[in-house]
Every structure is written in structure tokens, then in C-alpha cells.
Amino acid sequence: MHRFFALLLLSLTFVCCITLPAPAKAADAASAYAAAKKELESLKRDARRGALREPWERVVSRFDATVREHPRWANVPAAMFHGALAMEELASRSFRPADFEDAARRFERVAAGYTWHVLADDALLHAADIRGNRLGDAVASRKLLDTILTRYPSGDMADPARDLLAALSGAPGGDAPKAPVAVGRSGRLEQGDDVPGITATGDSARPSGSGVTVASASDGVPAPKTPAKAKKGTRSDPAKAAKLYAEARKELDAVRGDAKRAALREPWLRVMALYEGARDAAPEGELAPNAAYGMAVAQEELAARSWRKDDFLAAVTRYNEVVAAYPDDSLADDCMLRAARLRATRLDDADGAHQLLDAQLRRYPKGDMAGEARALLADLTAARITASVQPGPSGSAVPSGQSGKAASPAAPAPARAGKPAVLRQVSWRADNDRATITIELSRETEWRSQYAAPDNGAGRPPRLYIDFSDALPDDAVKPGAKVSGALLTRVRSDQPSSGHTRVILDFRALRRYKVQAVRNPYRVVIEVGATDAALPDGQRPDDSRVSVPVREADKAAPAMPPKDLVEQLGLTVHTVLIDAGHGGKDPGAMSNGIVERNLTLKMARMVGERLRRMGFSVIYTRDRDVFVPLDKRTAFANDKKADLFLSLHVNANNDPRICGFETYYLDLARSDSATRVAARENAVSEKSLSDLQFILTDLMLNAKTQESRDVANFVQDSALGRLRRDGFPAHDNGVRSAPFYVLMGARMPSVLVELGYCTNPDEARRLNSEKYLSTLADGIAEGVSTYKRKLARFSQ
Known part of the structure; x- marks a missing residue:
């Protein structure tokens, strides 16, 4: 009998030794998991590496290795969940169905193998979102959502599950919903580790506590952010506000992606109405500033398509209303900067833009938009100085605001002592619809462009002036030439004042044009189109946008920022x-x-x-x-x-x-x-x-x-x-x-x-x-x- 108990005790000791993880192995698992998470976060922030497939696959394999090598580690579910997250990130970039399928299965394995874990319902929601919104399998998505509501009815993923289920209700059979529904934050803690905030693929958000910052006019409506403080006693309906806000964002994305609908007025008005409803449903809620900002963005996008002055004015008004209603919100300085840009570039109101920028820098001197505000203020100041005495076609002074003229500010170059730049040659290539003129100089120098509208009474065709403040023409440059049978009809050079050279270009017609500087060798290139299609990314003659000064020739660019072009033209690669x-x-x-x-x-x-x-x-x-x-x-x-x-x-x-x-x-x-x-x-x-x-x-x-x-x-x-x-x-x-x-x-x-x-x-x-x-x-x-x-x- 004693021998029996001795053998039993020995067996139990052996079993415990082989089943209980050693502290050293647990430490190794935690270290490998932490390193994989760190690499995942780094990759999310690195746009260049994030555009490649291999780094994402490497991160996924690191989480897989942690699970494979430490199968009894307490945090295996978290490692599996983060491996699924990494695969979902890869799928959102590759758009491959196989990658989305892989991510969905990974989330489903977490939920099936660890039903007790705090991440189980998060995993189910991610899997449902992928199945419904990415793979078009609404039936499978509904089953997963039903599992969340049945198994975890009080969990924090229950409400997002209901929202997604409601969105899928209009998708019969296996059809996917028209737009994805955001997967909300879990806001919970793992065993000994924090779960990062989870955002639906395609949305952009900052970590909790930092708010949302719109970097420039090229950004869209942000995701929900750190809320402003609500007033006590205010009656509101946050659930309704969240529903309308989500619907507004979906509708905005849908309109942006449909060129035919985007060309109409009504869809943009509908987007604004949805954002307005979200704001009014909870005027002091966390989404109210974002909803108000969304109204202004939609109004600006409508104006960019209609080119109506009253639409641009309405956009400025809406941005100003956001600042007035939510002055302490992180979007307030973004709104002031956007309103200033519209004043300067769309409404020909440099003074109004100056006032807005001055106010922004006084109120938010350390805001993340302060740098851009100072740059725009400097550009406007330079343009005002340059345009204070504007030489006309005959060399006489013309008021800068005269109708029919739109000027671009000078392109300041570093101050240079010594001889002026030499205008070496003017060359061109032109056909009936498009012309390109290249003015080559010996070095960088200040220049500015100016458009003069046609004057039938005076017999003046559409004309562009390119003025160089510190340049003289080479002896070999002829004073003028006529061009027959093309859009460009005449080229001349003139010296209206000492050290100043002007190139005058006459055209048969002029619908759009673009002027920019290029280095090696330094030259100013003018492109002109007789139709919108001939030069779609050029500016219109009646567009009084202020160009960005060309401080360095290799940074020269069209006045319009890239996103503005994408918004107006729907640019993509087909x-x-x-x-x-x-x-x-x-x-x-x-x-x-x-x-x-x-x-x-x-x-x-x-x-x-x-x-x-x-x-x-x-x-x-x-x-x-x-x-x-x-x-x-x-x-x-x-x-x-x-x-x-x-x-x-x-x-x-x-x-x-x-x-x-x-x-x-x-x-x-x-x-x-x-x-x-x-x-x-x-x-x-x-x-x-x-x-x-x-x-x-x-x-x-x-x-x-x-x-x-x-x-x-x-x-x-x-x-x-x-x-x-x-x-x-x-x-x-x-x-x-x-x-x-x-x-x-x-x-x-x-x-x-x-x-x-x-x-x-x-x-x-x-x-x-x-x-x-x-x-x-x-x-x-x-x-x-x-x-x-x-x-x-x-x-x-």
C-alpha cells in the first residue's frame, strides 16, 4: 500500500512538472508578445512599410509563433486576437478576399476556443464586420452577431452588434450592406495587458485622450473624438445622435465615390441634413462638434463642385459656427484655418483671411494648425506686398483688385547679390487645344504670373504675363514672335523697368492654365488649355486662388492641393x-x-x-x-x-x-x-x-x-x-x-x-x-x- 501511494505521489509530481509552465517560459512568451505588439503599432504608423505585404505577414507570424511555442500561456487568446488584427490590417490594404477570409477565421477561432475570455465578443464582432462588409456574406455575419447577443447580452459589444445587425437587415440573402459599420472600442483590459482601441478598417482615429486633429484641408470628417463637456440638465438622445452620425459618414463616403451623384446638389444637402440631425439630437454630446464639422465639410465639397459664391460663403459660415459653438474643441482651429483658406482662395477676400488667421493664432497659438496658419499668413502678406502696385499690360499701375485679372503671388527666391538672372530662351509647343511655354533662366529668381481677360473692344486676346523682378533677357532672345494655326498666337518679351523682364503670351482662347517652376535647369513652365478636358488640373482664369510661393524650385507645385483635385475630379487609376x-x-x-x-x-x-x-x-x-x-x-x-x-x-x-x-x-x-x-x-x-x-x-x-x-x-x-x-x-x-x-x-x-x-x-x-x-x-x-x-x- 505504501508503495502504491509513493508511486501515485511520484506520478502527480511528474504531471505537474510537465503541465505547469515554468516562470522562464512565461516570461519568454510575454516578451515575444510585447515585441510583436510593438512592431504592429510601429507598422500602423509607418505609411511606407505599411503599404507592403511582407511586414504585415511578418507581424502575423510573430503572434502565431508566440501561440505555437507557448500554447499554455495565460495570454494566448490576446496573442491570437492581435494576430487576427494584424491580418485584418493587411487585408484592408490588399483588398484580397483571401486575406479578409483569413482574418475572419482567426477572429472566429479566438471566439470559439476562448468563449470565457474578455476578447471573445470583440473577436465575434470583428469577424461579423468582415463577413458582412468585406466578404458580402450577410447570413454568416448575422449568425455571428446573434451569437454575441445570445452569449454576451450585457457585454460592451452588444450595442455595436445591434447597430451592425440593423445595417444588415436591409441586405437580403448574402448581399453585403452598402457601407461598412464601424466596430467600436472594447475599452477593456486583458489579463495583465491592455487591449488597444479597435477601429473599423478605413476609419482614422487617435488614441483616447488626444482628440482628433485634421491636418489640413485635404482631410475628411474625423472619427468620434474626445467629447466636449456637456452642460448639466441638457436633454439629448446620444443613441440617435450616434446612429445619424454613422449614417451621415456612410452617405458622405457613398457620394464621394459616385461621380454622377457627386455632381448633383441634392445628395450633398442630404449629407448635411444627416449631420445636422446628429448634432441636434445631442447638442452637447461627444459627437456634436464632429457633426457640425461634417456639415461644414460637406458644404465645402458642394461648393467645390458648384463653384457658386454663395456656397463658398455658406461653408465659411458653417466653419465659423463650429468655432462659436465649440471654441474649446480640438477641431476649432481646423475650422478657422479652413475658413481662412476659403476666404483667400475662393472668395478673393485676403483681408478676411488675414483676420481669421490672426484670430486663430491668438486663440490657439500652440494648436496643431498654428504652423499652417502662419505659412498661409506669410503667403498672403507676400501677395499683398507684391500686388500693392501691379503693373498692367502697358507698364502702368493697375489696382490689384481690378475685375478680369487674377494674379498669383511672386515666387520669392533667396536674396542674391550681383548680376541679375539671364532669361536664356523662350520655347513653346502648341496645337489647337493645348500649349506649353518654357522660359529658361540662368538661376532662380522672383517671378509672378498674371492673367488679363480678353477685351474685344480694344482687340486684346486672352493674355498671360510672367514677370521676373531680377532678370534680363539674353541678347539672343528675340523681342517677339507670332505663332499661326495654334492655341498660342503671340509671344513677346519686354522690359517695363530697370532689371525687370516681362514675357507676354497671347492666346486664341484660354480656359485653364497652370504656371510652375522647375529646377535643373531652372525654368518656368506655363501650360494652357482651350478646354477643361485639355488641362483638367489647371486653374480657371476667373479663379482668384492664391498660389503658394515657390521658395525652392524643386518644391514648385500647382496652387491647388492634391486632395482638392481628387475631390473635384474623382482621380483614381482605372x-x-x-x-x-x-x-x-x-x-x-x-x-x-x-x-x-x-x-x-x-x-x-x-x-x-x-x-x-x-x-x-x-x-x-x-x-x-x-x-x-x-x-x-x-x-x-x-x-x-x-x-x-x-x-x-x-x-x-x-x-x-x-x-x-x-x-x-x-x-x-x-x-x-x-x-x-x-x-x-x-x-x-x-x-x-x-x-x-x-x-x-x-x-x-x-x-x-x-x-x-x-x-x-x-x-x-x-x-x-x-x-x-x-x-x-x-x-x-x-x-x-x-x-x-x-x-x-x-x-x-x-x-x-x-x-x-x-x-x-x-x-x-x-x-x-x-x-x-x-x-x-x-x-x-x-x-x-x-x-x-x-x-x-x-x-x-
């Missing part, structure tokens, strides 16, 4: 033109069994197939082995109104050790290697030295440099990330600029991808591998998709 480099009589690079014309055609089809699956419309410059002249390729893209031009090539070098993947955008080369690559790819062109000026003009007119640089970065990062994740030794040669003929003349963002060096034996073997090419095609397509999502974020 059609991608894929250009398979070389072809026919032009074989391109050949080495180690690779012929460039064949490989680029194969790769073009692979990338095109993936883009089509992602929802893009794809066209090709060539779909068989034929020769297509370089200038015909971009002309074809322009004719087909493509939104993106993607040219694929294979590189070569006399040094067989050189290898790597690189992406180019159109600009002047900055390195010897970029110059060499451009020279090789340009060799088939029939251009001669006499075309140099036209080439330079095309380079400045159509380069879309910033947009193309963005596309190039996304393609480079996505492709390299894909290759490295699949174990390929890809060498990153980076994003570069070079003057490729094949990219010149494109009226859309355009990039040239060098897939690798066929002269490097190892890289040539990889380029002959189907798996390598498939992975590379996946990465390139993902880069294009990421750029499209970047544009979409501007309008969210």
Missing part, C-alpha cells in the same frame, strides 16, 4: 497601359539565353493578367513580336486615356557582376548609371539634336514627376518585398530618374521597370524561372494597386 519594351526588328538586350523583346512581352502579359484580376482595365502597346516606335507608345496611351503607363525592360551591362532590380521615372538623370541606362534604351529613337528643345519641353509638360516618383517607389518596394519573402536574392538598385524617350509625352504618371540584368549569369537564370517571374509580376501589380489605394485615401 486603366493601366503596359508597354513591353523593344520588339520586332529591335530585340533589345541579349545575353545568357535571354532576348529582351521576348521576356518583356511575356512579363507584360503576366502583370496584365494580375492587374485585371485586381479590377483594373489593361491595354498593351504590343501583344505580339512587332516593332513599335517609342513616341507611338505614349501617344497610344494618351489616345486611350490611360491612367498609368508602365514600361517593362531588361537591363544589361559590360560588367557581368552588375545585377539588380530598379524602377525609373521621367526626369533628368542624376547619376552616370542612370545616364547609361537611358542612353541604351533611347538608342532606337530617331530623334536628333534639333529636337532637343522640344524634348525638354515635353519633359517638363508631361513628366508628372511627383506622381510618377510615387508609383516608382510603390512598384520598387512591393516587387523587392515579394521577391525577398519568397527567398530570392534580389538586389535593390532603388528608384531613379532618367530622360527615357518612351516615357516622354505621356499625360499620365509613367514609370519604366528594369526587371534585371541579363548579363549577370545568376540573374539571367532567375529571369528564366517561371516562379521568379510570377513572384516579380505579383510584386509589380501590388505596387500599382498600392498607388491606387494611396489616391483613394486622399478622398476618404
